[in-house]
Amino acid sequence: xxxxxxxxxxxxxxxxxxxxxxxxxxxxxxxxxxxxxxxxxxxxxxxxxxxxxxxxxxxxxxxxxxxxxxxxxxxxxxxxxxxxxxxxxxxxxxxxxxxxxxxxxxxxxxxxxxxxxxxxxxxxxxxxxxxxxxxxxxxxxxxxxxxxxxxxxxxxxxxxxxxxxxxxxxxxxxxxxxxxxxxxxxxxxxxxxxxxxxxxxxxxxxxxxxxxxxxxxxxxxxxxxxxxxxxxxxxxxxxxxxxxxxxxxxxxxxxxxxxxxxxxxxxxxxxxxxxxxxxxxxxxxxxxxxxxxxxxxxxxxx
Amino acid sequence: xxxxxxxxxxxxxxxxxxxxxxxxxxxxxxxxxxxxxxxxxxxxxxxxxxxxxxxxxxxxxxxxxxxxxxxxxxxxxxxxxxxxxxxxxxxxxxxxxxxxxxxxxxxxxxxxxxxxxxxxxxxxxxxxxxxxxxxxxxxxxxxxxxxxxxxxxxxxxxxxxxxxxxxxxxxxxxxxxxxxxxxxxxxxxxxxxxxxxxxxxxxxxxxxxxxxxxxxxxxxxxxxxxxxxxxxxxxxxxxxxxxxxxxxxxxxxxxxxxxxxxxxxxxxxxxxxxxxxxxxxxxxxxxxxxxxxxxxxxxxxxxxxxxxxxxxxxxxxxxxx
Numbered sequence: 244x245x246x247x248x249x250x251x252x253x254x255x256x257x258x259x260x261x262x263x264x265x266x267x268x269x270x271x272x273x274x275x276x277x278x279x280x281x282x283x284x285x286x287x288x289x290x291x292x293x294x295x296x297x298x299x300x301x302x303x304x305x306x307x308x309x310x311x312x313x314x315x316x317x318x319x320x321x322x323x324x325x326x327x328x329x330x331x332x333x334x335x336x337x338x339x340x341x342x343x344x345x346x347x348x349x350x351x352x353x354x355x356x357x358x359x360x361x362x363x364x365x366x367x368x369x370x371x372x373x374x375x376x377x378x379x380x381x382x383x384x385x386x387x388x389x390x391x392x393x394x395x396x397x398x399x400x401x402x403x404x405x406x407x408x409x410x411x412x413x414x415x416x417x418x419x420x421x422x423x424x425x426x427x428x429x430x431x432x433x434x435x436x437x438x439x440x441x442x443x444x445x446x447x448x449x450x451x452x453x454x455x456x457x458x459x460x461x462x463x464x465x466x467x468x469x470x471x472x473x474x475x476x477x478x479x480x481x482x483x484x485x486x487x488x489x490x491x492x493x494x495x496x497x498x499x500x501x502x503x504x505x506x507x508x509x510x511x512x513x514x515x516x517x518x519x520x521x522x523x524x525x526x527x528x529x530x531x532x533x534x535x536x537x538x539x540x541x542x543x544x545x
Numbered sequence: 546x547x548x549x550x551x552x553x554x555x556x557x558x559x560x561x562x563x564x565x566x567x568x569x570x571x572x573x574x575x576x577x578x579x580x581x582x583x584x585x586x587x588x589x590x591x592x593x594x595x596x597x598x599x600x601x602x603x604x605x606x607x608x609x610x611x612x613x614x615x616x617x618x619x620x621x622x623x624x625x626x627x628x629x630x631x632x633x634x635x636x637x638x639x640x641x642x643x644x645x646x647x648x649x650x651x652x653x654x655x656x657x658x659x660x661x662x663x664x665x666x667x668x669x670x671x672x673x674x675x676x677x678x679x680x681x682x683x684x685x686x687x688x689x690x691x692x693x694x695x696x697x698x699x700x701x702x703x704x705x706x707x708x709x710x711x712x713x714x715x716x717x718x719x720x721x722x723x724x725x726x727x728x729x730x731x732x733x734x735x736x737x738x739x740x741x742x743x744x745x746x747x748x749x750x751x752x753x754x755x756x757x758x759x760x761x762x763x764x765x766x767x768x769x770x771x772x773x774x775x776x777x778x779x780x781x782x783x784x785x786x787x788x789x790x791x792x793x794x795x796x797x798x799x800x801x802x803x804x805x806x807x808x809x810x811x812x813x814x815x816x817x818x819x820x821x822x823x824x825x826x827x828x829x830x831x832x833x834x835x836x837x838x839x840x841x842x843x844x845x846x847x848x849x850x851x852x853x854x855x856x857x858x859x860x861x862x863x864x865x866x
Contacts, residue, residue: 275671282672285663286681292696292739293684295707299699311710353599356592364589374593374600384604385800385848387821388841391834392607392614415599422596476689478803479821483829494691494803501695501807508705515692522687529687530679537751537786 293519300324300512307509323509327500332514334488335496342406342492343474346413347467354418355463358425359451363434386416386479394483404486412484413474421470427536428462429455465532472525475518493518608845614838628839637815638840641823645799645847647730648819652737652798657790659738660745665775667746668753679750686743690803697736698723698808723809726816733817736804741797745790752786753779795851799844820844 299307303318361374393412394403402408432455440450456463478494485495497518500511618624632638667678685693700706701722709719722732756779764774780787802821809817811826818826820840828837 278666278669278671282663282666282678285666286678288739289682289684289743291707292693292700293688295700296696299705307705310704311713312705312707314707353595357596360589360592364592374597385796385821385844387800387802387824388611388845389603389607391824391828391838391841392610393603394828395610395614395834396606412603415603418596418599419604472687476687476692478689478691478806479825482802482806482825494689497689497695498691498803498806501698508699508702511695512699515695518692519688522684522689525687526684527680530676530683533683533747534679534751534754537748 293523296512296515296519300509300516302509304509323513326510327513327517330500330510331488332493332496332517335491335493336517338406338491339475339493342409342413343471345410346417346474347470349410349414350417350421350470351463351467353414354421354425357422358429359455361422361426362429363437389416390479390483393480397484403484404490406490409481409484409490409492412480413477416477416480417470417473420473421466424466424469424536425463428459428466431462432458462532462536465529465536468525468528469533472522475521611838611841611845614835615842617835619833619835628836629842631836632839632843637818638823640815641818641820641840642843644730644817645819645821648734648737649795649798651734652741653791653794655734655738656742656745656794656798657749657787659742660747660749660790660794663742663746664749664753667750679747683743683747685740686747688740690740690801691807692803693736693740694804694807697732697739697804701732701808724813726813729809729813729817733804733808736808737798737801740801740804741794744797745794748786748790748793749783752783755786756782792852796848799847820847 298314298316300323301319301321302313302316303320303322306313306316306318397403397408436454436458437450440454441447445453476494477492481492481495485491491499493514497511497514500507500514615628616623616625618627663682666672667675667682672678688696700708703709703719703721708722713719720728722728760778761774764778769777799819800821801819802825805811805817805819805822811818811822820843824837824840824844827840828834
């Protein structure tokens with residue numbers, strides 16, 4: 244039954260090359276069916292924890308206590324959501340939004356010029372190579388390695404538990420990565436058009452604003468979303484630098500909500516659902532950019 | 546619009562404006578180098594400096610400061626290598642190091658296998674609407690560590706969780722995953738594979754995109770089987786990506802801390818302490834940042850060694866074969 248369906252859809256698709264067809268003709272439909280089944284299983288495996296958390300947040304206490312657990316809530320309630328809002332989760336969301344957004348913007352403001360200079364300007368080659376190479380390497384360093392020195396520095400300066408400290412730290416933590424990725428994006432854009440504009444008497448800034456920026460805008464947007472998600476998720480630095488509700492970002496708030504009492508699971512599920520929502524949006528926005536960026540980034544690096 | 550307006554070449558105009566500021570005689574290689582001459586050096590350096598400062602502040606300053614921390618006691622007295630030698634006798638640290646390595650040994654091959662399998666499937670002609678598959682499959686990559694841990698803590702929960710449902714259906718006793726050392730290890734490995742395998746998938750999928758299609762046609766004409774084509778053509782092509790994926794997966798799996806914080810908190814006992822958790826516990830909970838810095842050094846060395854090995858043996862193409 245399912246096989247015939249697969250065969251029908253297969254005929255409507257583009258015909259593969261004759262050579263390939265000769266090789267695969269006999270097993271074509273079965274293969275397609277298998278591939279699709281495995282992909283559905285993979286999607287299930289990927290999404291099921293998120294689904295589980297989302298429905299746990301709207302299950303009634305009776306459903307939560309039901310054994311075996313129910314895949315669909317029979318009696319959806321919003322109690323957990325009311326509780327999580329009473330516990331001022333919106334303040335955490337606000338903190339996360341402010342910190343992540345500002346850190347993303349500032350990070351782009353300092354890394355776009357650097358990437359531009361590294362790709363478009365005549366600089367001592369070694370200088371650029373060393374700076375860019377170091378930035379690539381740095382992306383491998385675990386954030387916890389910087390956390391202790393930064394924390395000690397922060398306590399000496401008395402700037403622990405301030406939002407602006409988090410903003411500064413997130414900005415600089417992502418800068419190396421941002422320059423590295425932006426450099427790849429800039430290298431993808433041919434220089435001819437800019438050159439022509441410069442020869443036309445346009446200023447350098449004008450050429451950047453009118454020609455380069457519109458061309459790289461889609462990539463820039465994607466990088467901004469990526470940085471935002473990094474900041475939105477950041478956990479280790481926040482662990483050291485957040486002490487109170489004033490600065491508490493969402494990941495730390497979620498950790499604080501992980502219950503001691505059995506019946507609080509609905510509440511932490513609601514908090515988790517809030518945290519995951521931007522991620523879902525981002526994944527659909529970013530996939531094309533990520534695949535493209537990785538494909539060309541490595542190709543040009545070779 | 547703007548592009549069309551500016552394409553008409555008017556040679557000389559831009560060059561003169563650049564020349565007027567230029568203090569040195571222009572190098573003789575033509576228009577492009579004239580435009581981007583000495584003036585650029587200073588402007589360019591100025592544009593890079595903010596990022597460079599950021600790099601120094603958060604990456605190099607901490608590393609240098611780490612060395613100073615290692616060589617001094619918690620009171621700030623110079624104690625030489627005492628912190629490091631203490632670390633070699635610290636059984637908790639040994640446990641954490643072994644746990645991290647064990648996890649790496651399990652998680653890295655699993656992630657690469659899962660990632661490669663999915664990349665091949667999505668890359669194949671049979672997967673329609675690739676964009677949707679990719680979007681779904683990379684979601685875990687963007688979920689916060691702590692949220693991923695929290696989700697799986699619910700999944701593993703003896704009564705609320707989904708993981709025990711199939712076991713119950715088979716008539717087996719429910720397993721309380723996170724309270725025994727060996728099941729907690731397995732459980733954490735599963736979380737890590739869920740969280741990190743999309744990274745391997747994404748990198749390897751990008752790698753597969755670089756393989757030129759026509760070589761498969763040539764191979765098919767020559768009568769090569771699919772398996773042989775994969776082994777002799779696809780794998781060599783994606784080898785650089787494979788190396789990068791290996792390093793990144795290893796680094797990600799050793800640096801994980803949020804999943805442990807959300808699920809086991811290092812328990813039962815100290816069975817699931819990994820390096821990151823050890824560093825966090827020592828520095829923040831036991832307030833021994835100087836001692837913890839010695840462990841940071843070990844972690845950095847581990848990252849460095851892993852990076853070097855993988856780059857040398859996987860990334861570098863060996864033509865002698």
